[in-house]
Amino acid sequence: ITINGDGFDQSTKVVLDSLVYDSSNSQITFDSFKFITLANTGQHNLSMFTSGREVEYMTSLTYEFSEAKNPQITSISISEIEQESNLTILGINFGVEPSEIDLKIGTQICRTIDLQSTTITCTIPGLESGSHIVTLNVRTIGDSNEFNERITGKATVKSIVPNSGSTNGGTIVKIQGNGFTVGSSVVLGQAICLVKNVKINEIECETQANSAQLVDVSVMTSGVEHSSVGVNYTFDEDKTPTISSVDPVQENFSSSLLTLIGEKFSNDKNEVHVQIDGSECSVIESSLTQITCLLGEHGAGTYQIELKIDSVGYANKDFNFGYNLNIHHLSSNEASLAGGLHLQINGSGFSGQSHVTICDNECVLLNFTSSQIFCLVPLANSQSLTPNVFGLWPNRGGTGGGTILTITGQNFIPDSSKVEIAHTNCQIITINSTSIVCRTGPLPSSSTKSLVEVYVDQIGNAINEEHFFEYIDxxxxxxxxxxxxxxxxxxxxxxxxxxxxxxxxxxxxxxxxxxxxxxxxxxxxxxxxxxxxxxxxx
Structure with missing residues (x-):
């Protein structure tokens, strides 16, 4: 029922006979109040209240519950469902608008495809195993009588597509039938088929390795075995891709291509997938006997080659490929004695397990990909390059910044140096190899005393162990x-x-x-x- 007006809010409620409809069981907007009636008989006055006060009516509000208007189901064309089915429901007061029909068998919706005032034709995709009641609601009239007969869902398996595939598993199969749920399990012979997706009438699963043979298809749901008479699956040697050789067997600089030689591959490269320990080798060409793919990046080591063809499944998995560990280039081959340089190493085969040492000291890993490592250079021994701080004046200034600071030292480099005090930039005004003049920035926190840090690009931190600047007001x-x-x-x-x-x-x-x-x-x-x-x- 919809009552139209204005001034409604979440405190508005409707009283029909002795039943109360409010925000807990109704939909309320400023100008409409919608609710679904509960079972009742006879004609009743309808009262409406907002914030405890009765609403004024433009017309008398009464409502009649009439048995003559009840939708009634008298018969249903089938009593058992074992696959997607069309049903014919006979009765009265069904209305004429299909969009107003809500018909369910158990939890499954039976979608209306044709409607007459005394006949409903609907289609249902399937039904859970067991006995289920039928419920009908015509939105503009209400609920039907309770239909005494129950509809039974039968647990069945009708077909499997494809019905054969690789003995190495990996074939995606679709099993049609009825009564499947998220708790359903599939076994082909003695091999589990890993369930990927489930609908009431279909299971999609991935086969596992099994010896070549014809096997039964077994599906269990909540302890009930689905009937699968005449439905079988074949683990077929003739549909098993076979790799006989690979070239190269180890990464090299001359080519980044990998070639697989064998049989029972596919002419459609879009269904061919090659992976090496999760790293995709992008397929460029594919025929029934040869596959060429572009190697992806990966950490150093020797790993299994995995070939999968969508239509049949996995190939044999007894070939490996080796990734090498190589260094091609360093962003700098010199650094400050004080360390602190962010070093970029270009190469291949890097991973989170990689460790970098320079002069037997660890270069702490900052970030990495399989072809790049960024690390923080430790203390080094190239004294001639090392910037040093010898002194500064003044050694204190206000937290608001603006203090002109003079730093004396050696090996400063114009356009490649920066100064920080307590993680706050000191803006360089002038610089030469032995002197820096900078203006302190504002300190966002309270007063502090901190070492003056001079950093030179491609070299690292200046040595400074005793020269502090005190931020003080x-x-x-x-x-x-x-x-x-x-x-x-x-x-x-x-x-x-x-x-x-x-x-x-x-x-x-x-x-x-x-x-x-x-x-x-x-x-x-x-x-x-x-x-x-x-x-x-x-």
């Missing part, structure tokens, strides 16, 4: 005060939690300094003078 820096003027006469200064302010100047008379969990540090290398009426530490 200088009283004399406007960046400490958010870019505003320094605190003036009569101001109150607040130093908050996680903030350290380095006092390095002279002040006028302040009203006060309030330290809430922070720190005020006085420069003891010069004369400083803090004047204020009070200091409060909390």
């Amino acid at each position: 200088l009283w004399s820096s406007k960046y400490t005060w958010g870019g505003m003027e320094l605190p003036g006469e009569g101001d109150v200064v607040v130093i908050s939690e996680n903030q350290a302010v380095y006092f390095d100047t002279h002040t006028p008379i302040l009203k006060g300094v309030l330290i809430i969990g922070g720190a005020l540090i006085f420069d003891d290398m010069q004369d400083v003078h803090l004047q204020c009426e009070y200091i409060i530490i909390m």
Whole structure:
């Protein structure tokens, strides 16, 4: 039933006789209220409420439950289903619109293909094993009477396609019948057929290796064996692809092609698949006796060659192919004594099991493919290349950045160097081989003291074990005060939690300094003078 109006919401409910329909069993929008009636008899007033108040009606709302309008099933053309079937249902009050018919046998929908007021013709793909009730709903009229007779689903196997394939397995077969579920299992002779997909009337599965012979097809569902009289499958030597040789047997630089020689292959390259330990060898050409494919990348080692032809299955699996471990090129053959260079190694046969050592020290793996490795160079011994930091000035500056820092040292390289302090870039202003001048960037976190890190491309990190820069808020820096003027006469200064302010100047008379969990540090290398009426530490 649909009631049209406006102003409905999720609190709206309908009372029909003593039955209540609300948001738990109805569909409610602003202008419509839809619900499905429960069984009842007679004529009844219908009341509607929103937020506890009765809705105003433009017309009287009554509803009649009439037995004369009940859809009724009197007979069904078949009582057993063992495959996809058409059914004819006789009765009355079926209506004339096929889209309004909801007909089910058990859990399976019987799709309406023809409708008269007294006849329904429908098709059902199959039915679970056992006895099932029939339910009918005509959406504009309601549910039918309960049909006393039950429809029985029979567990059957009617056919298998294809009905023969390779003795090595790998053939995808489709078994037609009835009563299949996700719990169904398939055995061909003594060999399990791995179930891939299931419909009520069809199972798709992949055969496993078995000796050449004709075998029975056995399907079990929930402990019930499906009848399969006359349905057999042949593991056939004549349909088993056979590899007799491969060339080459090991990876080489002259060619990246692999050739398989044998018999019972396929002229259709699209159904031919070659893999070596999961790495696809892309098929270029295929005939009944020869297959040529383009090798994919793979880690070093010797692995089994797997050939599968869709229409028949797997070939024999007694040939292997070897991938070599090769290094073709290094992005750099020199590095800093301090290490830190990101080294790129080009070659083949790399994998997650690869280990790189330089001068007996591990080059830590950063990333890899089968043809590239990126690793972090360890300490090396090429002293002449190594950048060094000898000194810096000043050694402290504000967390807001902007401090001009001079770094002295050796082996700096213009256009190839960068400076970081506490993972924050120091923008280079000028650079030569012995000096770098840079401007510190803003530190996103609180005050910290950190080594100055100089990195030179293709070389690595500069040696620096003792030269630190301290990020600290200088009283004399406007960046400490958010870019505003320094605190003036009569101001109150607040130093908050996680903030350290380095006092390095002279002040006028302040009203006060309030330290809430922070720190005020006085420069003891010069004369400083803090004047204020009070200091409060909390």
